[in-house]
Amino acid sequence: MKLRVQNNGSSAGFSLIEILSVIVILSILMVFLVPNLIGQGDVVKAQTTSAFLQEISVALGEYNDEFGSYPSSDFKTKWGISPNPVNKGGEALVLQLWSTEWGGTGLTTELFDNSDGDSAKNNIVDPDVIANGALMELTDSFGNPIAYIHRKQYGEKFLYVTYDEDTGEPVESEVTAYKNSKTGTFFQPRKFQLVSAGIDCLFGTEDDITNFDRGE
Numbered sequence: 001m002k003l004r005v006q007n008n009g010s011s012a013g014f015s016l017i018e019i020l021s022v023i024v025i026l027s028i029l030m031v032f033l034v035p036n037l038i039g040q041g042d043v044v045k046a047q048t049t050s051a052f053l054q055e056i057s058v059a060l061g062e063y064n065d066e067f068g069s070y071p072s073s074d075f076k077t078k079w080g081i082s083p084n085p086v087n088k089g090g091e092a093l094v095l096q097l098w099s100t101e102w103g104g105t106g107l108t109t110e111l112f113d114n115s116d117g118d119s120a121k122n123n124i125v126d127p128d129v130i131a132n133g134a135l136m137e138l139t140d141s142f143g144n145p146i147a148y149i150h151r152k153q154y155g156e157k158f159l160y161v162t163y164d165e166d167t168g169e170p171v172e173s174e175v176t177a178y179k180n181s182k183t184g185t186f187f188q189p190r191k192f193q194l195v196s197a198g199i200d201c202l203f204g205t206e207d208d209i210t211n212f213d214r215g216e
Contacts, residue, residue, distance in 0.1 A: 042199045045140075045141035045142055045199070046141070046198060046199055046207075046209060048141045049140040049141045049142070049196045049198075049209050050196075050209050052111070052138075052140065052141070052146075053146070053194045053196065053209065053210070053211040054211060055107060056107065056138065056146070056194055056211070057194065057211045059097060059105045059106065059107050060097075060191075060192060062105075063096070063097065063102060063105075066102065067102075070150055070151075070191060070192050071092065071093050071096035071097065071148075071150065071192075072092055072096070072150055072152075073088070073089035073092055073093065073148050073149050073150040073152075073153050073158075073192070074088065074089075074092060074150075074153060075088055075091075075092055076092070076095075079095065079120060079124055080120060080121055080122070083118040083119065083120070083135070084116065084118055085158075085159050086116040086118070086159050086160065086161055086172070087115060087116055087135075087137050087145050087159075087160050087161060088158060088159075089147055089148040089149055089150075089153075089158050089175075090137035090138060090145045090146055090147060090148050090160070091118075091135040091136065091137055092148070093137075093138065093148040094112070094125075094130075094135075094136045094137060094138060095124050095125060095135070098125045098126070098129050098130065099124070099125055100125065100126060104126075104129070107138070109129060111138050111139050112130070112136040112137070112138065112139070113136065113137055113139045113143065113145065114134045114135060114136050114137070115137065115139075115144070115145050115161050115162075115163075115170070116135075116161050118134075118135050119132060119133040119134045119135055120133040120135060121133065140196040140197070140198075140209070142165070142196075142197070142198070142199070142201055143163065144162040144163060144196070144197050144201055145160055145161070145162070146194055146195070146196055147160055147175045147193075147194070147195040147196075147203065148192065148193075148194055149175070149176075149177045149192060149193045149195070150192050151186070151188065151189060151190060151191060151192060153177075154177040154186045154189075154193075155176070155177065155186075156176070157174045157175070157176055158174065158175045158176070159172060159173075159174060159175075160172070160173060160174075160175050160197075160203060162197045162201045162202065162203065163201060164201060165199075165200065165201045171201070171202065173197075173202060173203040173204060174203070174204070175195060175203045175204070177193050178193060178195070178208075178210060178212075178214060180214075180215070182215075187210070187212045187214065188211075188212050193210065193211065193212065194210065194211040195208055195209070195210050196208065196209040196210075
């Protein structure tokens with residue numbers, strides 16, 4: 001852009017045409033850059049979620065070393081009756097990883113959420129960690145619960161609640177353990193599966209994030 005100097009000695013300034021040209025250029029850049037920036041943000045969240053699933057997997061390995069088995073993805077009898085079937089595997093995971101028997105884990109509690117708002121009659125874990133018996137789940141970077149399935153429950157259907165990325169409305173979906181399309185067998189056959197609903201916030205779609213390589 002050229003700086004125009006008024007002949008009458010007044011202060012220098014841009015012409016109206018130049019200002020309008022700059023606005024048009026900035027508008028065009030916004031059209032192309034903003035969606036890309038938003039997309040990059042989602043990619044970073046997906047990568048962060050994938051790393052978190054690996055952290056959980058390490059904690060589960062330590063639990064298995066201590067107790068000889070991985071945490072159950074079902075509600076145990078000693079906990080009483082499950083208030084509802086929603087997010088049950090994820091809730092069971094938290095109850096065991098932060099149980100008084102295990103003594104807690106190095107995982108952050110900042111990613112706790114109670115998306116279905118349920119609670120147990122008694123404080124199953126230390127009330128300083130989870131108050132009022134709330135049945136928490138670990139969440140991904142998109143704010144949705146992470147599904148947990150123990151190998152003994154592969155083939156069963158679990159009900160989870162996520163939130164629509166556009167409307168924020170809750171969406172219920174069924175989650176099942178992933179199978180290898182080539183062999184027809186379950187991934188992680190001797191362990192467990194962790195599943196995030198991913199960028200679209202819907203379970204069972206191609207962008208689901210798992211703690212294992214699906215080879216897609």
